[in-house]
Amino acid sequence: MNASKNNKTENAALLICTVDVVLLTLREGELQVLLVKREREPFANALALPGGYVHPQDDQSCLDAAQRVLQSKTGLQSPYLEQLGSFSGPGRDPRGWSISVAYFALVPPEALPSPQAGCEWRAVEGLPTLPFDHASVLASAVERVRSKSQYSSLPAHFCSEPFTLPQLHAVYAAVMEESINAVSCRRKMEELDFLEAIEGAKSSGGAHRPAQLYRLKEAYRLRLKLAERGLNA
Amino acid sequence: MNASKNNKTENAALLICTVDVVLLTLREGELQVLLVKREREPFANALALPGGYVHPQDDQSCLDAAQRVLQSKTGLQSPYLEQLGSFSGPGRDPRGWSISVAYFALVPPEALPSPQAGCEWRAVEGLPTLPFDHASVLASAVERVRSKSQYSSLPAHFCSEPFTLPQLHAVYAAVMEESINAVSCRRKMEELDFLEAIEGAKSSGGAHRPAQLYRLKEAYRLRLKLAERGLNA
DNA sequence: TGAATAGTGTCTTTGAGACAATATTGC
DNA sequence: GCAATATTGTCTCAAAGACACTATTCA
Numbered sequence: 260m261n262a263s264k265n266n267k268t269e270n271a272a273l274l275i276c277t278v279d280v281v282l283l284t285l286r287e288g289e290l291q292v293l294l295v296k297r298e299r300e301p302f303a304n305a306l307a308l309p310g311g312y313v314h315p316q317d318d319q320s321c322l323d324a325a326q327r328v329l330q331s332k333t334g335l336q337s338p339y340l341e342q343l344g345s346f347s348g349p350g351r352d353p354r355g356w357s358i359s360v361a362y363f364a365l366v367p368p369e370a371l372p373s374p375q376a377g378c379e380w381r382a383v384e385g386l387p388t389l390p391f392d393h394a395s396v397l398a399s400a401v402e403r404v405r406s407k408s409q410y411s412s413l414p415a416h417f418c419s420e421p422f423t424l425p426q427l428h429a430v431y432a433a434v435m436e437e438s439i440n441a442v443s444c445r446r447k448m449e450e451l452d453f454l455e456a457i458e459g460a461k462s463s464g465g466a467h468r469p470a471q472l473y474r475l476k477e478a479y480r481l482r483l484k485l486a487e488r489g490l491n492a
Numbered sequence: 493m494n495a496s497k498n499n500k501t502e503n504a505a506l507l508i509c510t511v512d513v514v515l516l517t518l519r520e521g522e523l524q525v526l527l528v529k530r531e532r533e534p535f536a537n538a539l540a541l542p543g544g545y546v547h548p549q550d551d552q553s554c555l556d557a558a559q560r561v562l563q564s565k566t567g568l569q570s571p572y573l574e575q576l577g578s579f580s581g582p583g584r585d586p587r588g589w590s591i592s593v594a595y596f597a598l599v600p601p602e603a604l605p606s607p608q609a610g611c612e613w614r615a616v617e618g619l620p621t622l623p624f625d626h627a628s629v630l631a632s633a634v635e636r637v638r639s640k641s642q643y644s645s646l647p648a649h650f651c652s653e654p655f656t657l658p659q660l661h662a663v664y665a666a667v668m669e670e671s672i673n674a675v676s677c678r679r680k681m682e683e684l685d686f687l688e689a690i691e692g693a694k695s696s697g698g699a700h701r702p703a704q705l706y707r708l709k710e711a712y713r714l715r716l717k718l719a720e721r722g723l724n725a
Numbered sequence: 726t727g728a729a730t731a732g733t734g735t736c737t738t739t740g741a742g743a744c745a746a747t748a749t750t751g752c
Numbered sequence: 753g754c755a756a757t758a759t760t761g762t763c764t765c766a767a768a769g770a771c772a773c774t775a776t777t778c779a
Contacts, residue, residue: 273549276591313507315588320580321591344578345554345575345593347593348552348553356548358554358593360591446741447741463750465750465751465757466750466751466756467750467751467757469750470758470759471759656731673768674731675733675769676767676768678732699777700777700778702730702777703730703731
């Protein structure tokens with residue numbers, strides 16, 4: 260307790276406050292994360308999660324900062340975005356004691372309007388070493404997404420609208436890396452009641468029965484629908 | 493983006509970084525939270541969540557800071573403590589743009605060794621207005637605890653060891669504010685497998701059959717055991 | 726022995742998985 | 753009609769709730 264008399268400036272000046280964003284998508288049947296080549300030190304030229312300082316002058320919250328960071332790297336306006344948690348300590352950033360508020364975002368693979376140069380999608384498994392504690396942040400995000408996918412509409416944010424139930428079913432299975440009973444999945448989607456059928460719209464193309472097209476109900480475009488029981492277990 | 497060239501000092505000096513702790517217990521059959529009378533401005537003399545500045549000199553992380561704050565207000569050494577999330581923005585603290593990393597802690601009601609003067613247990617429902625955004629922080633903590641209680645060993649941290657299954661059953665019911673099937677509860681505790689029976693130890697006192705005494709398995713004293721399915725729904 | 730609560734066995738209900746049956750499309 | 757996939761109906765199985773029965777203690 261040798262610092263109990265620190266005043267605001269003394270405390271604040273020693274702290275680096277940033278946001279990091281784990282932007283996930285589903286490509287090639289696997290979870291992929293957007294990494295950005297760092298332009299500046301520390302870790303210049305390394306691939307890292309997109310992140311940046313909080314700008315108290317511009318940002319109304321850390322969520323705002325995360326949206327600003329995401330927008331500047333990818334052009335995304337309003338993907339699904341949720342706070343993951345905060346990571347802090349003296350060792351995670353070589354510049355000194357830092358705190359990062361981490362967010363994760365989900366987008367369909369075709370949703371990137373204008374990614375900045377230096378952005379790359381990478382499979383979340385088998386990545387090379389990431390700078391800072393980004394490996395922990397990413398692992399935490401993946402775990403959260405898999406966990407929430409068990410009992411919520413979260414994976415629907417990997418689908419671009421409109422989509423069919425078979426597509427959604429495949430997305431759930433890919434996210435959770437296990438096969439899912441199609442009938443149960445259908446039943447669960449109906450129970451969750453976060454989809455609305457698009458009247459008269461059917462998928463087309465294959466030499467087979469077309470599937471009904473759906474979109475997210477307005478209320479769940481930026482939020483989730485949570486079930487009380489999971490999909491399978 | 494008029495602040496894109498801010499350097500570390502310029503950004504950091506404008507930020508207030510604190511931790512807040514939602515310390516919960518179960519007393520009188522309801523969730524209660526520990527509030528502390530603030531000694532200093534802002535909101536001097538108001539009841540608020542215990543909190544304080546992060547001390548980069550002393551703290552190895554925000555979790556450390558939360559433990560330090562909790563220790564200094566209550567003397568608690570190592571209760572169950574989990575990060576709730578971060579709350580930030582220009583308006584939540586009258587001193588300026590601030591970020592608070594919030595934690596919640598669970599203790600049995602008799603666990604406070606030496607609470608500082610000015611600490612009070614209050615029911616989480618029907619509180620008067622709290623300073624800062626502490627009402628949101630508290631609401632968020634209560635929601636998290638109720639939600640996790642559905643499928644984890646979390647409520648066991650409201651029981652002082654050793655405890656009996658009927659006591660634990662009552663605690664689950666009180667936390668979730670609904671009656672719980674005793675047989676299902678028993679089955680779930682067994683399935684979760686986070687308890688160990690204390691050989692030969694039985695509760696005593698009533699004019700009735702005594703109950704087996706249990707304690708948490710070592711591995712779950714500071715962590716949780718999560719189930720795949722919930723207790724009831 | 727009786728009251729009171731602990732703990733167990735079993736029937737019923739509900740929801741998930743398996744699988745079969747039907748529907749709709751392009752060829 | 754045939755192949756292929758969508759969608760629905762039904763059977764089966766596992767887990768949760770209800771409830772009754774047994775167990776153990778003290779008065």
